[in-house]
Amino acid sequence: xxxxxxxxxxxxLCVIPVSAAVLLRLHQRFQFLxxxxxxxxxxxxxxxxxxxxxxxxxxxxAFFQPGQETVDFPSFVRVLAHFRPTExxxxxxxxxxEPANSRNRKLKFAxxxxxxxxxxxxxxxxxxxxLREMLGLQVTEEQLQSIAERAIQEADLDRDDAICFDKFRxxxxxxxxxxxxxxxxxx
Amino acid sequence: xxxxxxxxxxxxVLFLCCTTGKCKLEETKPTxxxxxxxxxxxxxxxxxxxxxxxxxxxxxxxxxxxxxxxQIPFEFTLxxxxxxxxxxxxxxxxxxxxxxxESCLLIGIGLIVGGIMYSVKEEPPAVLSxxxxxxxxxxxxxxxxxxxxxxxxxxENVGTVLWYAVVxxxxxxxxxxxxxxAICQFEVFDLQDINLQENLLFASIISAVxxxxxxxxxxxxxxxxxxxxxxxxxxxxxxxxxxxxxxMFAFLANMPAIDSIDVFLGVARFFVVGIGGVLxxxxxxxxxxxxxRFTSRVQEIEPLFVFMFSYLAYLVAELFAISSVMAIIICxxxxxxxxxxxxxxxxxxxxxxxxxxxxxxSETLIFFFLGVVTITTVHEWNWAYILFTxxxxxxxxxxxxxVLTQIINPFRTIQFNLKDQFGLAYxxxxxxICFALVFTLGDTINRRNLFVTASVSFAKVxxxxxxxxxxxxxxxxxxxHTRTMEHLLCGIDxxxxxxxxxxxxxxxxxxxxxxxxxxxxxxxxxxxxxxxIVSMYKKLxxxxxxxxxxxxxxxxxxxxxxxxxxxxxxxASRPKKKFKATDIRKMHDILSKNMYxxxxxxxxxxxxxxxxxxxxxxxxxIRRHASIRRSLRAENFRExxxxxxxxxxxxxxxxxxxxxxxxxxxxxxSHAIPEVDRLRSSGVxxxxxxxxxxxxxxxxxxxxxxxxVEASVASTHPLEPSSTEDHLDEVFTGSRVRGRRAPVPAAxxxxxxxxxxxxxxxxSESQGEERHLPPRGWAPENRDLGANEAGNSLLRPSSxxxxxxxxx
Numbered sequence: 001x002x003x004x005x006x007x008x009x010x011x012x013l014c015v016i017p018v019s020a021a022v023l024l025r026l027h028q029r030f031q032f033l034x035x036x037x038x039x040x041x042x043x044x045x046x047x048x049x050x051x052x053x054x055x056x057x058x059x060x061x062a063f064f065q066p067g068q069e070t071v072d073f074p075s076f077v078r079v080l081a082h083f084r085p086t087e088x089x090x091x092x093x094x095x096x097x098e099p100a101n102s103r104n105r106k107l108k109f110a111x112x113x114x115x116x117x118x119x120x121x122x123x124x125x126x127x128x129x130x131l132r133e134m135l136g137l138q139v140t141e142e143q144l145q146s147i148a149e150r151a152i153q154e155a156d157l158d159r160d161d162a163i164c165f166d167k168f169r170x171x172x173x174x175x176x177x178x179x180x181x182x183x184x185x186x187x
Numbered sequence: 188x189x190x191x192x193x194x195x196x197x198x199x200v201l202f203l204c205c206t207t208g209k210c211k212l213e214e215t216k217p218t219x220x221x222x223x224x225x226x227x228x229x230x231x232x233x234x235x236x237x238x239x240x241x242x243x244x245x246x247x248x249x250x251x252x253x254x255x256x257x258q259i260p261f262e263f264t265l266x267x268x269x270x271x272x273x274x275x276x277x278x279x280x281x282x283x284x285x286x287x288x289e290s291c292l293l294i295g296i297g298l299i300v301g302g303i304m305y306s307v308k309e310e311p312p313a314v315l316s317x318x319x320x321x322x323x324x325x326x327x328x329x330x331x332x333x334x335x336x337x338x339x340x341x342x343e344n345v346g347t348v349l350w351y352a353v354v355x356x357x358x359x360x361x362x363x364x365x366x367x368x369a370i371c372q373f374e375v376f377d378l379q380d381i382n383l384q385e386n387l388l389f390a391s392i393i394s395a396v397x398x399x400x401x402x403x404x405x406x407x408x409x410x411x412x413x414x415x416x417x418x419x420x421x422x423x424x425x426x427x428x429x430x431x432x433x434x435m436f437a438f439l440a441n442m443p444a445i446d447s448i449d450v451f452l453g454v455a456r457f458f459v460v461g462i463g464g465v466l467x468x469x470x471x472x473x474x475x476x477x478x479x480r481f482t483s484r485v486q487e488i489e490p491l492f493v494f495m496f497s498y499l500a501y502l503v504a505e506l507f508a509i510s511s512v513m514a515i516i517i518c519x520x521x522x523x524x525x526x527x528x529x530x531x532x533x534x535x536x537x538x539x540x541x542x543x544x545x546x547x548x549s550e551t552l553i554f555f556f557l558g559v560v561t562i563t564t565v566h567e568w569n570w571a572y573i574l575f576t577x578x579x580x581x582x583x584x585x586x587x588x589x590v591l592t593q594i595i596n597p598f599r600t601i602q603f604n605l606k607d608q609f610g611l612a613y614x615x616x617x618x619x620i621c622f623a624l625v626f627t628l629g630d631t632i633n634r635r636n637l638f639v640t641a642s643v644s645f646a647k648v649x650x651x652x653x654x655x656x657x658x659x660x661x662x663x664x665x666x667x668h669t670r671t672m673e674h675l676l677c678g679i680d681x682x683x684x685x686x687x688x689x690x691x692x693x694x695x696x697x698x699x700x701x702x703x704x705x706x707x708x709x710x711x712x713x714x715x716x717x718x719x720i721v722s723m724y725k726k727l728x729x730x731x732x733x734x735x736x737x738x739x740x741x742x743x744x745x746x747x748x749x750x751x752x753x754x755x756x757x758x759a760s761r762p763k764k765k766f767k768a769t770d771i772r773k774m775h776d777i778l779s780k781n782m783y784x785x786x787x788x789x790x791x792x793x794x795x796x797x798x799x800x801x802x803x804x805x806x807x808x809i810r811r812h813a814s815i816r817r818s819l820r821a822e823n824f825r826e827x828x829x830x831x832x833x834x835x836x837x838x839x840x841x842x843x844x845x846x847x848x849x850x851x852x853x854x855x856x857s858h859a860i861p862e863v864d865r866l867r868s869s870g871v872x873x874x875x876x877x878x879x880x881x882x883x884x885x886x887x888x889x890x891x892x893x894x895x896v897e898a899s900v901a902s903t904h905p906l907e908p909s910s911t912e913d914h915l916d917e918v919f920t921g922s923r924v925r926g927r928r929a930p931v932p933a934a935x936x937x938x939x940x941x942x943x944x945x946x947x948x949x950x951s952e953s954q955g956e957e958r959h960l961p962p963r964g965w966a967p968e969n970r971d972l973g974a975n976e977a978g979n980s981l982l983r984p985s986s987x988x989x990x991x992x993x994x995x
Contacts, residue, residue: 029683049681055671059678083679110672127667134670151664163664171664180672183679 018081026080030073040070054133058113066118082109085182106181107169121162124148269300270551293554301559324549329512330497331546332419333519334539341416348420350595353457355421355587356391356428362583364390391432423516428457464504464513471500471514472521477709479529489534490541493522 018026031037033045043060050056063071063079071079082105114122114130127148135144155167254261273296341348364387371386432453475496482489500518504511527535 026683033682046682050678053674053678053681055674056678059675059682080679080683083676110668110675113671113675130671131667134667134674147667151667154664168664168668172668175665175669177672180669181676183676183683 018077018084023077026077027073030076038070040072041076042070046071055113055130058116058130058133061116062109062112079109080183082106083181083183086178103177104169106177107172108165110181111165111168121160121164122168123162124152127151127163266555267548267552270296270555271548273555274551293551297555297559300555304559324553325512326498326501326515327542327545327549328553329501329515330494330519331542332423333497333516334523334542336419336516336520337416338520338524341420344416344420347417347595349424351417351588351591352421352424353428355591356432358587358591359580359583360387360391360432362390362587363579366579366583391429423512424461460509461513463507464510465517467500467504467507467509468514468517468519469521471496471503472518472525475518475522476525476529479526482530486531486534489526489530490538493526493538494541496522 030041033049034041035045041063043064046060046063047056050059053059063076065075086103086106111122112118114126116126128144131144131148152161152163155163155171270293273293277292367390368386475492478492478496479489482492497515497518500514501511504514526538530538
């Protein structure tokens with residue numbers, strides 16, 4: 001089954017998170033990644049790109065809904081839409097749903113990278129895992145523990161030994177999220 | 188003691204230099220005097236006529252001295268040595284460098300030596316004369332800058348850079364020149380004979396940005412990438428601007444009147460200079476790249492081409508009086524991209540090392556002689572002029588930056604705040620080049636010495652170390668999270684494919700396509716994929732084998748246990764530790780040093796004296812394997828309700844407090860190869876970290892070997908499956924002692940069993956069966972679906988099995 005060259009019509013009903021040109025390019029990219037022309041991507045296809053990345057498997061995991069094994073094109077676009085650069089001077093329309101690339105949504109995406117079990121908190125284990133993935137191999141286990149401990153101490157106000165999303169967001173308030181989590185290609 | 192020895196060394200060399208200086212004095216006496224004492228006339232048996240017939244005839248000279256013959260190279264070497272010793276001395280005594288930048292210290296030492304020479308009535312070697320400076324001293328520095336320049340940020344910011352360089356230079360020079368001229372009008376200062384053109388000339392020199400000084404000043408300051416790139420680029424382009432302005436004003440200074448046509452010609456000249464520089468750079472860069480395509484048999488001279496072609500570019504540009512700095516930079520950028528793919532690893536390292544070395548030497552010498560010449564030249568010290576020069580320079584530069592930034596900030600996605608602007612302003616101030624340029628002012632200009640003095644003082648003032656901008660000690664959280672996000676972004680970039688790195692402008696895409704289709708085919712060596720991969724593999728293997736033999740054998744922790752949940756629960760119940768400030772700082776250090784550098788986004792800007800660090804790419808290669816394995820396991824365990832197991836199993840098995848260092852070489856060995864294969868066959872050299880990887884597809888699965896690790900390491904080492912290449916065996920004999928399984932190199936298109944291992948594994952019986960499963964691996968664009976499916980299904984129960992066996 002060959003995927004259609006045009007995006008499926010049902011996508012037009014929702015708010016398209018990216019422009020038409022970008023959509024086309026993403027579709028080409030989707031087709032490229034989908035080597036067997038199945039119409040959806042499996043995790044292996046995505047992992048091929050992210051092999052070098054220390055948290056590559058988490059990123060891949062973010063594309064898949066829990067329980068699903070495949071990603072179809074609309075979901076692909078929806079996830080990538082998080083990385084559009086935020087537009088400034090956007091009229092805040094209360095009726096419209098929050099755009100995918102708002103700062104909040106970007107932070108939520110990043111938060112979910114840590115929070116694999118989707119319980120809304122980054123537990124110490126989860127933090128340790130991510131730290132281990134990202135840190136080089138020269139760091140001892142004790143040091144890792146201390147770092148994770150410190151991180152949680154800094155952010156954890158309700159003493160449940162985990163970082164909730166609000167705290168996560170607050171600790172990053174000075175950081176230019178838009179710069180750090182935007183791909184200009186998706187503009 | 189070390190400081191003492193350093194100081195002694197320096198004094199000794201100082202002494203040497205002075206004595207050689209003194210020797211020059213005696214040079215006026217003919218060598219007669221020396222020869223009278225020691226050099227005997229030719230021995231009789233040669234039968235030549237005696238030069239000094241009244242001398243006694245021939246005893247064989249036992250000890251002769253001929254200083255004049257070696258004088259020039261000898262003195263040169265001594266000067267270089269002296270400067271280098273001072274450098275060593277500074278680093279031995281670390282505290283000094285905190286307060287004063289190295290360049291200032293070098294100037295200081297130069298001052299001392301200059302003082303000594305002055306008292307001896309000696310002339311220092313004319314290092315800072317125009318020719319020597321521009322032809323020899325400046326070149327390595329510029330080459331270094333160009334070669335190690337991060338190209339992607341540079342091209343992304345080209346607009347900004349041009350804006351600041353061109354407009355800024357114009358603004359500055361005209362502003363400073365005019366205000367100085369205004370000052371000169373006051374009779375009080377007795378400067379009336381400096382006319383407008385001369386002022387403008389001087390101002391144009393002062394106002395341009397000097398890449399040498401900039402990078403020096405910012406070496407120790409935590410400056411962010413954007414500022415670095417803008418200043419760096421500004422330095423380059425302003426060379427073009429300066430050349431034009433300088434020649435224009437110099438020309439005008441000799442002309443009685445100025446026509447408007449001259450202004451127009453000046454603008455035209457600017458374009459000629461700039462574009463010509465770029466063109467020449469490209470030309471020579473391509474020539475170098477093309478040449479390197481054929482040098483596979485003569486690898487020893489490969490680095491030579493890089494240097495020779497860049498030098499040619501420089502000289503030809505000087506010939507036509509176009510911007511040679513730009514020519515070299517463009518040449519270096521072009522060359523680097525293609526040459527690094529063509530030449531061998533060793534040549535690549537050599538090139539980088541030599542470039543760095545030459546640049547460091549050159550820079551050291553420049554600063555050193557800046558100090559020396561200060562003392563020894565004739566100075567005309569006019570307080571007013573100099574002070575006003577400093578004042579105006581700073582003033583106009585600051586104003587210029589403010590105004591320019593205001594105008595251009597709306598066009599940039601990353602805007603400059605005030606702190607950035609201050610950095611821009613400060614960084615753009617003058618240095619050694621200005622001094623040399625002033626030196627070259629013809630003597631027709633009366634106040635040449637005044638200018639010299641002014642520029643010298645100018646340079647000095649602004650070398651005072653900028654107060655180290657306090658890196659806001661981010662909280663640990665921020666550091667971790669920002670790094671996560673950077674990795675994430677990198678990953679998303681990869682997912683978006685090659686275009687993800689570009690802004691989507693079609694010009695960029697078309698360049699990439701043009702590059703891939705034509706340039707790479709012409710300029711790159713025909714990739715004999717097998718041999719290059721195999722050779723790379725061999726190299727890595729040898730390296731790792733050596734490492735293996737070096738590390739002691741007993742380091743593998745005996746009973747690696749995972750951080751089971753029980754441990755974590757225990758820790759959680761511990762009372763909250765109090766973290767001392769030192770601990771926190773250490774944590775920051777650990778984080779910053781050990782987190783993976785994101786490729787393409789950040790490079791080590793912290794020290795320009797060290798080579799960029801490529802070891803991270805290696806580590807990332809290792810990490811890839813780990814993440815693959817983890818994802819495999821994650822897949823397996825997605826169905827499992829007991830998430831706890833999956834999480835704990837994802838850890839590398841290490842005791843708490845276990846030493847990860849020992850694990851590293853082993854892992855490197857086993858994991859490095861598949862990455863290298865993949866990278867090489869995709870045409871990307873693993874050395875160059877600034878490349879987006881062409882997407883690859885998997886070929887074979889990577890087999891998981893998780894089995895309980897026993898204390899005994901030296902278990903029997905089952906042999907590899909059939910397709911082992913011979914050279915592997917001898918390499919792995921070392922490994923056999925440690926009980927490791929050797930990974931098999933993936934010859935690309937063969938569906939080989941790729942064996943993987945972990946540092947805590949031991950070979951168990953169960954693996955015998957597992958080995959024959961069709962594994963998953965990597966290969967370029969060659970998907971083997973059948974193997975994948977089968978591999979998946981077969982793999983799951985096996986790893987489940989192994990894991991279960993481990994758990995019990």
